[in-house]
Amino acid sequence: MNRTPHTNSYYAATANQKTDRPRLTEALDTQICILGAGYTGISSALHLAEAGFKVVVLEAARIGFGASGRNGGQLVNSYSRDIDTIENNYGPDLGKALGDMAFEGGNIIRERIQKYNINCDYKPGGIFAAFNEKQLNDLKEQKALWERYGNDQLELLDADQIRSQIASDRYIGGLLDHSGGHIHPLNLALGEAAAFESLGGQIFEDSKVIRIDRNENSPGKRPQVFTEQGSVTCDYLLLAGNAYMGGLVPELSAKSMPCGTQIVTTEVLDESTARSLIPNGHCVEDCNYKLDYYRITGDNRLLYGGGVTYGGGDPASIEHFIRGHLEKTFPQLKGVKFDYAWGGDFLLTMSRLPQLGRLTDTIYYAQGYSGHGVTTTHLVGKLVAETIKGHAERFDAFASLKHYPFPGGRMFRVPYTAIGALYYGLRDKLGI
Numbered sequence: 001m002n003r004t005p006h007t008n009s010y011y012a013a014t015a016n017q018k019t020d021r022p023r024l025t026e027a028l029d030t031q032i033c034i035l036g037a038g039y040t041g042i043s044s045a046l047h048l049a050e051a052g053f054k055v056v057v058l059e060a061a062r063i064g065f066g067a068s069g070r071n072g073g074q075l076v077n078s079y080s081r082d083i084d085t086i087e088n089n090y091g092p093d094l095g096k097a098l099g100d101m102a103f104e105g106g107n108i109i110r111e112r113i114q115k116y117n118i119n120c121d122y123k124p125g126g127i128f129a130a131f132n133e134k135q136l137n138d139l140k141e142q143k144a145l146w147e148r149y150g151n152d153q154l155e156l157l158d159a160d161q162i163r164s165q166i167a168s169d170r171y172i173g174g175l176l177d178h179s180g181g182h183i184h185p186l187n188l189a190l191g192e193a194a195a196f197e198s199l200g201g202q203i204f205e206d207s208k209v210i211r212i213d214r215n216e217n218s219p220g221k222r223p224q225v226f227t228e229q230g231s232v233t234c235d236y237l238l239l240a241g242n243a244y245m246g247g248l249v250p251e252l253s254a255k256s257m258p259c260g261t262q263i264v265t266t267e268v269l270d271e272s273t274a275r276s277l278i279p280n281g282h283c284v285e286d287c288n289y290k291l292d293y294y295r296i297t298g299d300n301r302l303l304y305g306g307g308v309t310y311g312g313g314d315p316a317s318i319e320h321f322i323r324g325h326l327e328k329t330f331p332q333l334k335g336v337k338f339d340y341a342w343g344g345d346f347l348l349t350m351s352r353l354p355q356l357g358r359l360t361d362t363i364y365y366a367q368g369y370s371g372h373g374v375t376t377t378h379l380v381g382k383l384v385a386e387t388i389k390g391h392a393e394r395f396d397a398f399a400s401l402k403h404y405p406f407p408g409g410r411m412f413r414v415p416y417t418a419i420g421a422l423y424y425g426l427r428d429k430l431g432i
């Protein structure tokens with residue numbers, strides 16, 4: 001049988017297990033069906049299985065095939081738009097509700113790793129690196145904001161201190177979040193999938209959902225989903241296909257936009273070179289609108305990502321595109337050999353806030369983490385399980401965020417958004 005492989009990444013090459021779950025070829029009946037085996041799908045599945053629910057996950061390709069098996073691996077706290085924006089745009093109550101959850105996702109990941117003994121190269125500590133005074137002042141405000149919401153693990157770095165953390169002359173300071181960190185993302189997804197299966201959960205790979213019958217007017221409102229060779233009828237359906245779901249659910253694709261971002265890994269560096277770059281092994285993201293993110297992997301490669309392609313997909317040469325960024329940050333690595341280069345799509349919303357809600361009483365969706373989804377997807381898994389158990393307050397706080405289509409409609413949303421990004425890029429360059 002021809003199966004869709006994982007993208008040719010460093011992560012796929014160093015995965016703890018090769019996935020080989022069966023394709024769905026029968027008609028199943030279950031309590032919960034989940035479309036998509038990324039973090040949103042698998043973390044929800046695991047929370048639900050822990051609560052005793054019978055759960056079936058349908059994955060179009062493979063576990064972690066999408067962003068969850070390809071990302072930078074950075075556990076970044078809070079959301080792609082920070083809590084102060086939520087307070088200002090949606091009011092103090094919603095700001096507080098979401099702010100109170102902003103650090104939970106990272107803790108869930110650490111608990112999962114411990115509880116299920118998941119080997120995914122976890123290392124604590126993430127640095128936000130500032131190029132100019134404006135960005136450093138923003139980081140000072142971020143520190144005060146996050147402390148207000150209970151994060152007491154933050155450390156401001158001046159120019160000398162950040163130079164001792166990152167062997168680059170580009171930054172004038174930064175913020176170290178000791179409760180951030182990094183992981184091998186595909187191995188986290190595979191470990192969580194195995195934990196879910198150990199509790200009786202079922203995952204079918206190569207089983208793309210091609211049709212959804214909402215059945216909202218039938219008794220019980222039980223949805224039914226169809227793959228090429230099978231179907232699942234369920235009490236509740238969760239849509240967790242994110243940027244890879246295409247136009248299957250038009251109301252969701254109308255208010256979100258896939259975006260590509262790309263990553264390379266160098267060849268294995270000798271231990272002393274790897275240590276010289278980031279001596280304490282933290283991960284780094286810079287403060288630009290289109291940001292660079294990087295870290296040292298478990299086997300001493302520099303993993304470096306950056307850029308955004310609006311509309312999704314990759315530039316003609318990922319290596320060429322990223323090399324310029326990497327060598328500007330670390331000129332001492334000029335000409336270093338790259339072993340892997342890949343891209344992946346995340347899902348952007350206009351507000352840059354996650355898009356959670358219900359299509360009907362029995363069909364939920366969660367998507368659109370806008371580039372910062374490793375921790376939030378893990379929070380969301382818990383919220384989905386809480387909701388199905390009858391406690392919807394926290395899910396509904398997210399669901400109350402209004403989402404709008406991108407300006408320009410399907411034809412012009414990509415160029416319009418790219419022009420907006422150019423403007424913000426210029427502000428970064430000018431430090432305003």
Ligand SMILES: Cc1cc2nc3c(=O)[nH]c(=O)nc-3n(C[C@H](O)[C@H](O)[C@H](O)COP(=O)(O)OP(=O)(O)OC[C@H]3O[C@@H](n4cnc5c(N)ncnc54)[C@H](O)[C@@H]3O)c2cc1C
Pocket residue numbers: 035036037038039040041058059060061062063064065066067068069070071072073074075076207208209210240241242243244245246248260261262263293305343344345346347366367368369370371372373374375377
């Ligand atoms: C290159 C890259 C780097 C990133 N770096 C970071 C980072 O360092 N830190 C961070 O916080 N965030 C990062 N992100 C974002 C983060 O990875 C995502 O927000 C998160 O993984 C989204 O998880 P998900 O489960 O919602 O979606 P995905 O992981 O994309 O999973 C969706 C799954 O649904 C499946 N699917 C889609 N349609 C169907 C269908 N019809 N039937 C069945 N299955 C279907 C797909 O095959 C896929 O496996 C990055 C993203 C990318 C692409």
